Amino acid sequence: MAKLSRLITAVLRLAVAGAAAAAAIIMVTSHETTSFFGIEMEAKYSYTPSFIFFVVAFAVGFAYSLLVILVRPGSTASRLVLLSDVVVGMLLAGAVAATGAIADVGKNGNEHAGWLPICPQVRAYCVHVEGALIAGFVSLLIHFLSIMYSLHAVAEPLCCSH
Amino acid sequence: MDLEHGSKTKLPAAPAAATPACQCNNKLLQLGDRLVAVQPVVLRAAAALATAVAAAVMALNTQSYTAVVAIIGTKPLMQTFTAKFRYTPAFVYFVIVNAIAGTYNLLVLIIRRLILQRRTGGLVVHMLDMVIMALLATGAATAASMAELGKKGNLHARWNPICDKFGSFCSRGGIAIVSSLIGVALMLALNLLSAAANAHRPNVVGQ
Numbered sequence: 001m002a003k004l005s006r007l008i009t010a011v012l013r014l015a016v017a018g019a020a021a022a023a024a025i026i027m028v029t030s031h032e033t034t035s036f037f038g039i040e041m042e043a044k045y046s047y048t049p050s051f052i053f054f055v056v057a058f059a060v061g062f063a064y065s066l067l068v069i070l071v072r073p074g075s076t077a078s079r080l081v082l083l084s085d086v087v088v089g090m091l092l093a094g095a096v097a098a099t100g101a102i103a104d105v106g107k108n109g110n111e112h113a114g115w116l117p118i119c120p121q122v123r124a125y126c127v128h129v130e131g132a133l134i135a136g137f138v139s140l141l142i143h144f145l146s147i148m149y150s151l152h153a154v155a156e157p158l159c160c161s162h
Numbered sequence: 163m164d165l166e167h168g169s170k171t172k173l174p175a176a177p178a179a180a181t182p183a184c185q186c187n188n189k190l191l192q193l194g195d196r197l198v199a200v201q202p203v204v205l206r207a208a209a210a211l212a213t214a215v216a217a218a219v220m221a222l223n224t225q226s227y228t229a230v231v232a233i234i235g236t237k238p239l240m241q242t243f244t245a246k247f248r249y250t251p252a253f254v255y256f257v258i259v260n261a262i263a264g265t266y267n268l269l270v271l272i273i274r275r276l277i278l279q280r281r282t283g284g285l286v287v288h289m290l291d292m293v294i295m296a297l298l299a300t301g302a303a304t305a306a307s308m309a310e311l312g313k314k315g316n317l318h319a320r321w322n323p324i325c326d327k328f329g330s331f332c333s334r335g336g337i338a339i340v341s342s343l344i345g346v347a348l349m350l351a352l353n354l355l356s357a358a359a360n361a362h363r364p365n366v367v368g369q
Contacts (some may be wrong), residue, residue, distance in 0.1 A: 047318040048308040083354065086292060090346075096301030101252040101304040102311065106319065112249040112341070115321040144296075152188050 002073065010069050012061070012146035017065035019139030022131050024058040027051060027099075030128035036121050042126040043118065051129070057095035058136060061143070064088050065089040085147045092143060096136045103129055181314040203271065205352045212345035213298065220305075220338035223247045244308035245328040251333035252308040252333070259301035260342055263294050263349075288356040295349040304341045309335055 110115035119126040226244040277283040315323035325332040
C-alpha cells in the first residue's frame with residue numbers, strides 16, 4: 001500500500017513538473033515582430049515583468065516537483081514537504097494570476113486608462129501567451145490535487161503511528 | 163497539554179519551601195499556555211481585520227480631475243477624468259476575494275466554539291483556510307501586477323502610466339495591496355499552526 005501511494009505521488013509530481021516546464025518554455029519562446037502603420041512593434045515576454053515572474057515561478061515549480069519525488073514518506077522531511085507544497089502552490093497561483101491580469105489588458109484593453117489592446121496586431125504572440133497560461137493552470141490544478149492526496153494518504157500514517 | 167485547557171490551570175499554592183526560581187518557571191509556563199491558547203484567535207482576528215481593510219480601501223478608491231481638452235473659440239472645453247476600482251477587472255476580483263476572506267475569518271471567529279468541538283470541524287476549517295489563503299494570494303498578485311502596469315506603463319505596448327495623473331488613487335491602491343499581503347502572511351501563520359496542531363494530536367478534542 002505504501003509503495004502504491006508512493007507511486008501515485010511520484011506520477012502526480014512528474015505531471016506537475018512536466019506541465020510547469022511546458023508553461024515556462026512556451027512563455028519563453030513567445031516572440032513576434034510586426035509592422036503597424038509603419039511603426040515597428042515587437043512583442044516579447046521579457047518586456048513585461050509579470051511574464052518574467054511567470055517564467056521564474058514555473059521554473060522553480062518544475063525544479064521543486066522533481067526534487068520532492070526523492071523525499072521518503074514518513075520521515076520528518078515529508079512534513080516539511082507538506083508545508084512547502086502549500087507555499088509553492090501559492091507562488092504558482094500568484095504567477096498565473098499576475099499573467100492573467102496583463103493578458104486580459106492585452107486582449108481587451110482598458111479604455112478608461114487609454115490602453116489599446118495589442119492582440120489584433122500581434123496575433124501569434126497572444127495565442128502563445130494563452131497557451132502558456134493554459135499549461136500553467138493545468139500545472140496548478142495537478143499541484144493542488146497532489147497536495148490533497150498527500151494530506152489524505154501520507155498524513156494518516158504520520159498521525160496514527162504516534 | 164490541551165490548547166483549550168491550558169489556560170484554565172490554576173497555579174497551585176506554593177509551599178513555604180518553594181524557591182523563587184520554581185515559582186517563576188510556573189508563572190512563565192502558565193503565561194506560555196495562555197499565549198498558545200489565544201494565538202489562533204488573535205491571528206484570525208488580525209487576518210480578518212487586514213483583509214477587511216484591504217477590501218474597504220480598494221472599494222472606496224476613486225479619484226477624478228478635470229482638465230481642459232480643447233478650446234473652441236474662446237471657450238475652454240473641460241472634461242472630467244475618473245479612476246475607479248471597477249474599471250479594472252483585476253481590482254474588482256481583488257475586492258471580492260478580500261471581502262470573502264474577511265467574512266470567512268469573521269464567521270470562523272464567531273462560531274469557533276461550535277465548530278471546533280469535533281475533529282472533522284477542525285480539519286474542514288484547515289482545508290478552507292488553505293483554499294481562502296490561495297485565493298487571497300491570487301487576488302494580491304493580480305492587483306499588484308496591474309498596479310505595476312499603472313505605475314510604470316509598458317513602452318512596447320504603448321501603454322502610458324497613469325500614476326502621474328492619479329497619484330492618490332495609486333497610493334491608496336498600494337495601501338490596499340500591502341494590507342492584503344499582510345492578511346496572506348497571517349493566514350499562512352494560521353495554516354502552519356493548524357497543521358502542527360492536527361499532525362501532533364490524533365485524538366485532539368477542540369483546538
